[in-house]
Amino acid sequence: MDHSGGLPELLKLIPAAELYANANGIKCLKRHFKQDWNFREIKSGDTLKIGKRTLTFLTTPMVHWPDNQFTYCPEEKILFSNDGFGQHIASNERFAKDIPSGIVLEEAKKYYANIVLPYSKQVQKVLEAAGKWDINMICPSHGVIWTAENIPVILSAYHNWAHNIADRHRALIIYDTMWKSTQKLAYTIASAFEEEGINAQMLNLQTNHISDIMTAVLDAKFIAVGSPTLNSSILPTVAAFLYYLKGLSPRNKIGLSFGSYGWGGQSIPIIHQLLGDPKECGFTMLEPIQEQYIPDSEELNLIKNNLRQQIQTCREEQ
Ligand SMILES: Cc1cc2nc3c(=O)[nH]c(=O)nc-3n(C[C@H](O)[C@H](O)[C@H](O)COP(=O)(O)O)c2cc1C
Structure with a gap:
């Protein structure tokens, strides 16, 4: 019944026409247009x-x-x-x-x-x-x-x-940030993937539409999502993306949650749960990456080396 908006006008012009549809089509068309047309199942x-x-x-x-x-x-x-x-x-x-x-x-x-x-x-x-x-x-x-x-x-x-066939050499780093600490983590994560020979694409939610991000998600193996903690939760842009992602049910992905925080740091477990829980996206998850306030170069280096090791382990397991 989708794409049937012109039917009432058409059937006014040819009222004797027979309308061939399957049982579901007839049921939905009757419900939508509230007309008892000349249906043939x-x-x-x-x-x-x-x-x-x-x-x-x-x-x-x-x-x-x-x-x-x-x-x-x-x-x-x-x-x-x-x-x-x-x-x-x-x-x-x-x-x-x-x-x-x-x-x-x-x-x-x-x-x-x-x-x-x-x-x-x-x-x-x-x-x-x-x-x-x-x-x-x-x-x-x-x-x-x-x-x-x-x-x-x-x-x-x-x-x-x-068949959810994903490119093991593609990683997406999807994030938003208030003051760029989470962005620093995002760039470090991208470097870790790049240094392991995996193409990393940065997707800031302030400048990329979620439908374009989903297109990239379709055949990327690694999906990293980051948000700073805001009011014990995640940024609204990240929440919108994660719920859109969950509804579209991509399968067979490796996920990673990351973010900067001030005191409670709730954003990281929230993202981790939404990506990893089998009732949510059900991705296989890497270790979460979280850093209090602004990460310095030493901390970023540590994060990069740890992530590189995890990527190597993924490669050995494949
Ligand atoms: C309005 C506001 C609310 C915040 N709420 C929290 C919070 O509930 N818990 C927390 O751990 N940090 C909170 N923070 C601190 C930020 O998470 C922290 O400054 C973080 O480093 C910001 O990361 P960003 O530079 O990527 O935006 C809040 C910051 C702001 C501005």
């Missing part, structure tokens, strides 16, 4: 003849709404994939091949990380089922159309994203 595996062509349906619940389904037209080898393989691109171009491939893939990644990620298990099943079809074109309901040139690229990316 379809089930997964059903086919519908529409003149010279046929439509085959595959229900794909929760990719990304309860009633989602793929529709395949064998005569044209077109897959209408609904939310799957979508991107938030609004452009004059209609096809992915007409947009620089780096941009379109990054947008597909951003869409997956921020919309589809919690449903990765369902995506795995759908990829398997749809793998039986010979596909020349994928038409998602968001963004541009994928054609033969780049279908293998997006299918392979979806395989990696759905």
Whole structure:
């Protein structure tokens, strides 16, 4: 029922039209529009003849709404994939091949990380089922159309994203700070990763939108999150990010909590719990890093060396 905003207007123009939807679709459309239209229920595996062509349906619940389904037209080898393989691109171009491939893939990644990620298990099943079809074109309901040139690229990316395959050579250092002590820790953590041959990306929450950070989270192995202690808690920007992160359920990550504090130091255990608790993000956690007030160079060196050792241990265990 998502993307169905125009239905009432359309059905005013063609009131006798039959509306084909699966059981969940009919239920949600009735609830949303409070109209008893001319519904025809379809089930997964059903086919519908529409003149010279046929439509085959595959229900794909929760990719990304309860009633989602793929529709395949064998005569044209077109897959209408609904939310799957979508991107938030609004452009004059209609096809992915007409947009620089780096941009379109990054947008597909951003869409997956921020919309589809919690449903990765369902995506795995759908990829398997749809793998039986010979596909020349994928038409998602968001963004541009994928054609033969780049279908293998997006299918392979979806395989990696759905299976939570992360790059062990990428670390994200996500933080906010009031007076830059936590930022000093952030730079030291980045140096530790870099010196261990792991690419570290600094993401200050004051200048990076959480949806862009999630895109980076999708395929990074190490996720470090830092906040100073504020009123026995964490900074609101960090709280917003952590709750957004938890909802999107990335898996298979190694986490690290860090922060500067004045007296109670509550921010570090709060972040540690939100990242590490199996009921929260469920990441495997490194030792938390905390420093009272402004860390000096000796303390920063100690932190760096200790973290480097932990990274080496992770490498040995992999
Ligand atoms: C408004 C305010 C509230 C604070 N509340 C706490 C607190 O509840 N517990 C604590 O340990 N430190 C508290 N602090 C101290 C900071 O955590 C400390 O100064 C820290 O070094 C700041 O790190 P930053 O430079 O990364 O912002 C507070 C500081 C400010 C300005």
